[in-house]
Every structure is written in C-alpha cells, then in structure tokens.
Amino acid sequence: MPQDEWDSDYANHWYIADVTDDDDNPQPYVPGKDGLTLDGYSEDKTVEIGWNIPTTVKTNSIKFTVSFTMHDVATKWKDVATFQWEPFGENNQVPIGTVTGTVHFPKGVTASNSWTWLHTEQTSETGRTKDGSFTFTVNDVKSGEYLDVVAAFDAAKAGDMARVETDDHLQELKEDEADDERFWRNLERQRSTRRLNNWMTTISAGLIFGIIGVVAALRSSGRSRYRGSIEYWRDRPELSPASAAKLIDIVTSGDKPDISERQLVTTLLSLAVKKVIAVFPGSADLYIGVDLKQVSPVELSQRIGSDPYKRNNARTNSTIVMLWQSDYGVSEGFDESVFVESVFDGSGSGGSGSAASSVSDAHQPDLSASERALLYLLTVISERVGRTAFDMDDIKDACKDWKDGYKELEKFTNACKTEFAAADIAPKTENGWLIPGAITVLIGGASIFINGLAGYLVAGALIGIPLMTVGIFCFLMGNSYVLTDHGQQMAGQCLGLKRYMQGFSNFKYRGVADLTLWDWYMVYAAAFGISDRVMRELAMAYPQVSDPEWLDANASDTVFYWNYRPYDWYGLRFYNGSAFADSVADSGLAGAVPAFGGTSFAAGFSDLGTQLSYGFADITATINAASPSGGSGGFGGSSGGSGGGSFGGR
Numbered sequence: 001m002p003q004d005e006w007d008s009d010y011a012n013h014w015y016i017a018d019v020t021d022d023d024d025n026p027q028p029y030v031p032g033k034d035g036l037t038l039d040g041y042s043e044d045k046t047v048e049i050g051w052n053i054p055t056t057v058k059t060n061s062i063k064f065t066v067s068f069t070m071h072d073v074a075t076k077w078k079d080v081a082t083f084q085w086e087p088f089g090e091n092n093q094v095p096i097g098t099v100t101g102t103v104h105f106p107k108g109v110t111a112s113n114s115w116t117w118l119h120t121e122q123t124s125e126t127g128r129t130k131d132g133s134f135t136f137t138v139n140d141v142k143s144g145e146y147l148d149v150v151a152a153f154d155a156a157k158a159g160d161m162a163r164v165e166t167d168d169h170l171q172e173l174k175e176d177e178a179d180d181e182r183f184w185r186n187l188e189r190q191r192s193t194r195r196l197n198n199w200m201t202t203i204s205a206g207l208i209f210g211i212i213g214v215v216a217a218l219r220s221s222g223r224s225r226y227r228g229s230i231e232y233w234r235d236r237p238e239l240s241p242a243s244a245a246k247l248i249d250i251v252t253s254g255d256k257p258d259i260s261e262r263q264l265v266t267t268l269l270s271l272a273v274k275k276v277i278a279v280f281p282g283s284a285d286l287y288i289g290v291d292l293k294q295v296s297p298v299e300l301s302q303r304i305g306s307d308p309y310k311r312n313n314a315r316t317n318s319t320i321v322m323l324w325q326s327d328y329g330v331s332e333g334f335d336e337s338v339f340v341e342s343v344f345d346g347s348g349s350g351g352s353g354s355a356a357s358s359v360s361d362a363h364q365p366d367l368s369a370s371e372r373a374l375l376y377l378l379t380v381i382s383e384r385v386g387r388t389a390f391d392m393d394d395i396k397d398a399c400k401d402w403k404d405g406y407k408e409l410e411k412f413t414n415a416c417k418t419e420f421a422a423a424d425i426a427p428k429t430e431n432g433w434l435i436p437g438a439i440t441v442l443i444g445g446a447s448i449f450i451n452g453l454a455g456y457l458v459a460g461a462l463i464g465i466p467l468m469t470v471g472i473f474c475f476l477m478g479n480s481y482v483l484t485d486h487g488q489q490m491a492g493q494c495l496g497l498k499r500y501m502q503g504f505s506n507f508k509y510r511g512v513a514d515l516t517l518w519d520w521y522m523v524y525a526a527a528f529g530i531s532d533r534v535m536r537e538l539a540m541a542y543p544q545v546s547d548p549e550w551l552d553a554n555a556s557d558t559v560f561y562w563n564y565r566p567y568d569w570y571g572l573r574f575y576n577g578s579a580f581a582d583s584v585a586d587s588g589l590a591g592a593v594p595a596f597g598g599t600s601f602a603a604g605f606s607d608l609g610t611q612l613s614y615g616f617a618d619i620t621a622t623i624n625a626a627s628p629s630g631g632s633g634g635f636g637g638s639s640g641g642s643g644g645g646s647f648g649g650r
Contacts, residue, residue, distance in 0.1 A: 080154060083150070086146060086149075092145070103135075118147075119149075123138075214433075243368075250426055266526040266527035272559045274366070280319040324375070369418060369419040423490075440470050505537045551564060
C-alpha cells in the first residue's frame with residue numbers, strides 16, 4: 001500500500017479484534033456483546049487491541065497509552081468484595097520490562113478494611129497510599145512470566161455488583177493465599193537448593209579439573225626449565241640458529257617475539273654469515289650495472305653515502321644476493337630433485353643449469369636442515385622472479401598468483417620442527433594440562449552463559465571468571481616439552497651465551513676482537529630476541545665500530561658491517577649506548593639515524609631482522625592470499641609494510 005494512502009486512510013486509528021482462533025484471521029469483537037459471561041464457564045478469549053501508526057522511518061521511541069474498562073469482573077461475597085486480574089500470563093510472548101500499577105478502592109475503603117496480594121516471580125515493591133490505594137512495581141518481567149493482582153475489601157463499601165455470592169470468603173481467601181505463599185516459598189527453596197547444588201557442583205568440578213590442570217601445567221613447566229647454573233658461554237652453541245630460537249623459547253616460557261619470525265630471521269642471517277647469500281642496503285635499483293658478487297662493500301658504502309637519494313633508499317630497503325647458486329640458469333627450469341640431491345645430500349652433482357652446477361664438492365655449503373630449507377625456498381622464489389637478484393616488491397609481484405606458494409612456506413617451518421625433534425633436545429610430552437585446562441575454561445564459560453540466561457549473571461560470573469582464569473593459567477604455564485640431558489646441556493650453552501652477550505661491555509678483559517665470532521653473535525642474538533641489546537653491548541665494548549675507517553679496513557667482510565657503517569653517511573657516532581649526530585645540520589635529523597631497513601640504532605641488528613621479517617610477513621600474506629583456500633603456513637611475524645630487501649643485483 002502506498003505510504004500516503006496508509007497515512008491518510010488507516011493511520012491514527014485503533015482497532016479491537018477476536019484472535020482466539022487464529023492471529024492471522026481476526027474476527028469482529030463487539031464490546032459489551034462478545035465478552036465473557038458471568039457464569040464463569042465461558043471459553044477463554046484472546047482479544048487483540050492495535051493502533052495503526054503513521055509511516056515512521058526512524059525514531060528514538062514511541063509511546064502508546066491504552067485505556068479500557070472491564071465490567072462485572074469483581075465478586076461480592078457476604079463479608080468482602082474480591083477482585084483478581086492477570087494482566088500478563090504465562091502465554092505472553094512479548095517481554096514487558098518494568099510494570100507499575102495502582103488499585104483504587106471505593107470511597108471509605110482504607111488499608112484497615114482491605115487486603116491485597118501480588119503474584120509474581122520477579123523482584124517487586126508494594127505499598128499503600130493514604131487513601132488506601134494499593135501500588136506495585138514489578139521489575140524485569142520477561143516473556144512467558146505471569147503477573148497477578150488479588151484484592152478484597154469490606155463488602156459494606158461495595159454497593160451493588162453483578163456477581164454475588166452468599167457465603168463468607170475472606171478467611172478462605174486468606175488461607176488460599178497463605179497456602180499459595182507457602183507453596184511458592186517451598187518451590188523457591190527447592191529452586192534455591194537446586195541452584196546452590198548446581199553452583200557447588202560447578203565449583204567442585206571446576207576445582208577438580210583446575211587443580212589437575214594447574215599441577216600438570218606447573219610440572220610440565222618445571223620439566224621444561226634449565227636446572228643447572230648459568231655460566232657464561234663465549235662460543236657458538238652446538239645447535240642450529242633455528243633450533244636455538246626454539247630452545248630459548250621453551251626455557252624462557254615463550255616471552256620473546258614470535259618464534260617463527262625469529263627462526264626465519266636468524267636462519268637468513270646464518271646463510272649470510274656462511275656466504276650463501278649476502279645482504280646489502282637499499283633496493284636492487286641502486287645496483288644496476290654492479291656485480292654484487294664481486295663488488296667491495298667499502299666501494300658500495302662510498303657510493304651510497306655520497307648520494308642523498310641512495311642514502312634515503314638504503315634506510316628503507318635492502319638487497320640480498322644469492323651467492324651460492326650464482327651460475328644457476330633460470331631459463332633452464334628448476335628441478336627440485338637436483339637441488340635436494342646437491343644441497344641436502346652434499347653431493348655437488350647436477351648437470352648444467354642446476355642449482356649446484358658451479359659448486360664443487362669441496363665448496364658445498366655446510367648447512368643445517370633449516371638452512372637448506374630456507375635456501376631452497378629462496379631458490380624457488382628466485383626462479384619465479386626470473387633472476388638471482390630481486391627485492392621484496394619483485395617477490396610480491398611474482399607471488400601474487402602463486403597458488404602452491406603456501407606449501408613452499410610450510411617446508412621451512414616443517415624443516416625447523418623436524419630439525420629440532422632430531423636434535424633430541426626437548427621431545428614433546430603428553431599435554432596432561434591441556435584437557436583439564438580446556439574443561440575448566442568450558443565449565444567457567446558455561447557457568448557465565450547458563451546463569452546469565454537464568455537471571456543470575458553475577459553469580460555465574462563470580463564462579464565462571466575464576467575458573468576460566470585457572471584454565472587460562474594452565475595454557476600459559478603448561479609446556480609441551482621436557483628437556484633431555486642433552487637438552488639441559490644445550491640450554492646451558494644458549495642461556496650462557498645470552499647472558500654473556502647481554503653483559504658483553506662489562507668484561508674488562510675481552511681479548512682481541514674476533515670478527516667472525518661477532519657475526520655469529522648477531523645470528524644467535526636474533527635467535528634469542530636480544531639483537532638490540534647485543535648491538536649496543538658490542539658498540540660500547542669496542543668503540544671502533546663507530547669509526548668508518550676502522551670498519552672499512554677490518555670488518556667490510558662481515559654481516560654486521562652494514563649495521564654500523566651507515567652512521568657515517570649521516571655524520572653520526574656512537575656514544576654511551578646510542579648514536580648521535582656530530583652535526584645535526586649536516587645530518588638533517590634530530591636524533592639517531594637507523595641502520596638500513598630499521599627504525600633506530602637502539603634496535604641494532606634487529607632493525608635489519610625486523611625489516612626482513614616485516615617484508616616476509618607481507619609476502620607470506622600475499623602468497624597465502626593466492627592459495628585456493630586462503631593458505632596456511634608461513635613465517636608469522638608482525639604485520640606491517642613490506643620493508644625492504646632484495647635478493648641480488650641486476
């Protein structure tokens with residue numbers, strides 16, 4: 001029906017209809033004719049009263065006032081006149097909310113010669129006014145809940161009534177109401193008893209499972225801890241960087257950045273230290289015409305530092321060169337079996353165009369399983385890009401339609417898991433805390449939900465929240481691993497190296513700087529999640545790292561070279577744990593200038609690691625998005641801009 005027709009012809013009109021038989025088939029209802037008879041034996045009727053409102057698009061509230069008069073509904077007995085009305089019955093399907101009402105008596109009726117009762121299961125308030133009127137308020141009346149009012153007053157004040165009985169009724173009414181009250185109170189006591197029993201059962205079950213879970217979680221946590229004394233360890237742990245990252249995660253309760261991110265970054269840096277790949281600042285566009293496999297880092301530093309554009313580019317991007325497969329012919333096609341044979345088995349075989357065609361047996365890289373897996377992944381990406389030199393944007397462009405890319409990502413994470421399991425460090429144990437902890441959380445959640453529906457949200461929360469907290473504690477404290485004797489030894493090495501690197505500047509006698517070992521410190525610092533601290537410690541212990549001439553002469557062949565060397569481009573030097581500009585005017589900055597791909601010197605080597613992890617996290621998202629089902633696997637890591645990074649020069 002058109003809006004204007006409705007508003008003009010039907011709006012602002014009320015109606016009354018008999019819907020006893022069918023709500024969708026209203027029948028005429030004539031007041032005074034179609035009501036119930038006085039004999040009390042008439043069938044129940046359902047009457048619908050409606051009000052047609054004008055077309056309303058939006059409004060905060062609409063108020064309707066309905067007034068009606070019921071005739072001949074009171075009964076006059078010999079001693080009292082009685083009245084009973086149920087405005088809301090158990091069949092009501094509409095939530096009511098708060099209900100207020102007032103029962104007015106005939107003139108001369110006071111509180112002393114009248115009696116009233118209110119029947120409801122909700123919280124209510126009743127009162128009598130000076131003129132004897134009965135007032136009531138009922139809170140939170142829901143659908144399916146009844147509300148009933150009973151009143152009686154002195155028959156002498158009643159006058160003539162249509163309904164008349166010859167017997168006394170007040171005492172019977174009082175006894176009936178007293179019986180009803182006793183029945184209701186007994187019912188409430190039974191309900192309260194059941195409710196209390198249910199609460200106690202919930203608490204008992206939650207406590208039983210919670211205690212079991214907590215004991216199991218604490219026991220597993222203790223078995224995953226290093227039990228020996230932590231002594232300084234100055235050498236590389238006898239453990240791959242990826243496995244060291246996992247082990248440190250176990251013995252420190254996973255309080256470091258994401259394990260997948262750390263495993264990726266530390267493995268990537270390990271490949272760089274082993275000269276399988278190389279990392280340079282800036283995007284690949286900076287190195288057009290430059291052979292990054294042969295160029296001197298000192299020459300690159302001078303080229304970048306002399307050009308403002310290149311300096312800015314170097315701060316936001318990086319380049320990785322895949323040195324090991326330098327003669328790998330992309331056009332020849334990529335053969336995984338050849339790669340696995342040559343690298344994974346160290347055979348050095350492979351025909352022309354294979355990934356290992358230019359590498360002799362004597363120069364096969366000594367790689368761990370995780371390192372081989374990451375090198376394989378980079379090789380596959382290199383094949384898709386179409387060259388051995390590419391940056392993060394190149395990778396993203398090449399991986400947008402890589403439907404099977406997520407499977408390749410999983411190979412790295414699975415290799416890390418397999419490598420760690422094979423090391424006999426911390427085999428997985430039965431998660432004795434897992435099921436009890438989960439059940440405790442479920443019991444707590446169910447308590448809140450069920451009691452909330454029943455109107456006892458506070459009680460449910462008081463029971464449920466502590467139980468859920470206990471269950472969550474089990475998940476936080478529980479550990480799936482237990483250290484073996486060999487694991488205890490490796491944990492001692494890792495924790496000892498971590499402590500040594502964190503306090504490196506405090507050692508008075510450090511001996512001659514071992515630059516090779518410095519590189520490995522950076523690798524394991526990334527594994528332990530303390531790269532920023534280690535960069536500061538090394539700089540304070542060996543101030544010569546802030547001297548570009550010293551770096552050029554002594555450290556140009558190291559990985560950490562590019563983390564300190566860029567500060568000369570901006571007139572910066574390292575003092576007391578941070579970098580400051582010798583001339584703010586020359587640097588154009590008010591504070592420290594970051595190493596390439598990072599945010600500040602304070603973040604040190606992790607700036608590069610964070611930049612790389614950001615980039616790979618972005619690439620991972622791209623690869624997963626291209627998978628048929630949204631993908632799975634990947635490196636984890638923080639979300640954020642692609643950052644920098646490229647893989648070789650052009």
